[in-house]
Amino acid sequence: MMRAGSDLRVLLVEDSRADAHLVRLMLGGADNPACVMTYVSTLADARSALRNHSFDCILLDLTLPDADRLEGLEQVRALAPSVPVVVLTGHDDEQLALTALHEGAQDYLIKGQVDGALLLRAIRYSVERQRAELELAFQSTHDLLTGLPNRMLFIDRLGLGLARMRRKPSMLAVMFLDIDGFKFINDSLGHDTGDDLLRAVAVRIREALRPGDTVARFGGDEFTILSEEIGDASEAIRIADRLRATLQPPFALDGQEFFITASIGIVLAADPDDRPEDLLRDADAAMYQAKDRGKARYELFDEVMRVRVARRIETESGLHRAIENDEFTLLYQPEIDLTTGRVVGVEALVSWQHASRGLVGPSEFIPVAEETGLIVPIGSWVLEEACRQGAAWRSRMGPAGPFMMSVNLSARQLLQPGLAAFVQSTLESTGLAPSDLVLEVTETVLIDDADHATKVLDELRAVGVRVSIDDFGTGYASLTYLRRLPVDILKVDQTFVRGLVGEGVDAGIVQTIVELGVRLGLTVIAEGVEHEIQAEWLKKLGCRIAQGFYFSVPVTSAELEEKLLAPGDVSEVQSQGRLGF
Secondary structure, three states: OOOOOOOEEEEEEOOOHHHHHHHHHHHHOOOOOOEEEEEEOOHHHHHHHHHHOOOOEEEEOOEEOOEEOHHHHHHHHHHOOOOOEEEEEOOOOHHHHHHHHHOOOOEEEEOOOOOHHHHHHHHHHHHHHHHHHHHHHHHHHEOOOOOOEOHHHHHHHHHHHHHHHHHOOOEEEEEEEEEOOHHHHHHHHOHHHHHHHHHHHHHHHHHHOOOOOEEEEEEOOEEEEEEEEEOOHHHHHHHHHHHHHHOOOOEEEOOEEEOOOEEEEEEEEOOOOOOHHHHHHHHHHHHHHHHHHOOOOEEEOOHHHHHHHHHHHHHHHHHHHHHHHOOEEEEEEEEEEOOOOEEEEEEEEEEEEEOOOEEEOHHHHHHHHHHHOOHHHHHHHHHHHHHHHHHHHHHHHOOOOOOEEEEEOOHHHHHOOOHHHHHHHHHHHHOOOHHHEEEEEEHHHHHHOHHHHHHHHHHHHHHOOEEEEEEEOOOOOHHHHHOOOOOOEEEEOHHHHHOOOOOOHHHHHHHHHHHHHHHHOOEEEEOOOOOHHHHHHHHHOOOOEEOOOOOOOOEOHHHHHHHOOOOOOHHHHHHHOOOEO
C-alpha cells in the first residue's frame, strides 16, 4: 500500500525494452510524486521480485515470453493478492479488458493511448482503491476495538481447521473465554476504561497462545480460541492454564490497577464432520458451567453437558412450536390475607402443556426462553391471558374488595421498547382496571440496570398499575436501590420464609423487611409458606399477606373458582380446602 509522503514502488513486467524505457520516461516526467520503478521482462523474474521485495503497484503487459494474455495476471495475483495490478498492453480487446478486470486487475490501459499523467493517475487510483478495499475487507472480518478476528472470521478458520483434520488426523480445541465481572468495571468506571481493558486483555491472550492458534473477540467481553493439532485433553488444559495465568497480573490503566479473572469453556473435536456452530455452542455451555462453579475456572465439555445441551436444544425447538400451537396455560396461586383468611390476589404462573412430557413447569423452560428471547412473545401472551381472566373475576366479584392479578416481567421484557404502551393497550382490550394489575420484577433484574429500570417502572406506574419486587432480600444492594425504585410491593424471598421456625436470623430479616415496608408505605407479601408454623410466625412479625403450598398449590382458573364459592378464614381453608374473597 502507498505510504504518505513516499515514492510509489512500481513493478513493471514488460517484455519490450523499448516500451519499458517509454514507461520510465512517462513516469519520470510527471509532476506528481516520483515512482521508484523496478523492471523485469519475464513472469519468472516478476515472481522472484514479488517474493523478495514489496511493491505498491504492478504494471503488467499481457504478452510475455513465459506467459500469454491472462496467465500472467493470474500468477501475480496469486503471489501478491494485496498488490493492485494495472494492465498496460497492446491488446485493444474490449472482451479481454472486461475479463482482466473480472479477474482482479484494477485498470486496463492500451499502449499508445496514455501519457505520463494518465498513467500515473491510473497507478495512484489503483493503489487507493485497493487500500480502501483491503480496509473494508479487514473491517468485515475483524473486531475494530482489538484488531482481533471477529465471529465470522473465527467460524471460517474453525471450518478450515476441521477440513484439515481430514487430511491429517488429529484433534482441535475450541475455547470460550469470558471475563468475570466485566460489566461492573464497564458500568462503574465508564466504557472508555472498559475498552482499554479489553484491548489489554486481547494483547495478553495473543501472547499466551501458540503461533498457529487463533483468538477472536466474539462480542462484549467474550473471546474464542482455536488451537489445532491438539494431542489430548491435557494439552488443551495446559493452554487454558496459560491463559488464566497471563491474566493474573494487574492491568495498569489510567493510573489504576485492575485485577481480573476469566472463566473458560473447552470442547475437543476429533471428528472433521463436527459443525463449527455446534462446537462453539458446546464451548459456551462449558464456560457457563465453569462460571457457575466459581470464578477463574475452566471446564471441559463432557457427556453430561452434551445431554444437557441436547435437552436445551429440544426445549428451544419445542418452545417455538408451543408458541405457534398455543400450548401454554396459566395456573394461579392465591395470595392470602393472614388476618381474614381471604384471597386478596393471585399470581399468574405459566406452564407448558407439552405433547409428550405433560405439564411442564416454568422452571424447566423459562431460563431457555429468557436466553433465546422467546420469553417476549410468551410474556405477552401471559399478560393478555392474565388480564382477561382478572377482568372476568373482577366482574364476578363487583367493584368492592381488594384484588391483585400479579404477572411476572422478565429482564428481556423490561428492555422491550414501548412496554408501558403495550401494558396499557392490553388493559384497555381486556377491560382489567390498571389498579388490579401488579407487575413483578426480580430484585436482581432491577439492580443490574437501575437507571433503565427506574425509567420503565415510572412509565408503568403512570399507566396506573402497581409494581412488585419479587425475591426481595437476595440482592446485594437492596436498601440502596429501594430508595430510588418506584415500587409498591415487596415479596419476601422464600429462602427467609423457609427458616421461620423460631426467633432466629431469618425471623429477624423478615421482621426488618416488614418494618421497612411499613415505613415506606409498601405492601409486604411473604412467598413460599409451606407450614402452619411459618404462617403463624409471619402474623407475629406483622406480615399481612402470604402465599405458598400451605394455602394452595398453583391451580387452574376453574379449580380456583370452585374454592372462591365460599368465604372462610385460614383455619377453614386448611380443614375444608376452600379459599374465599
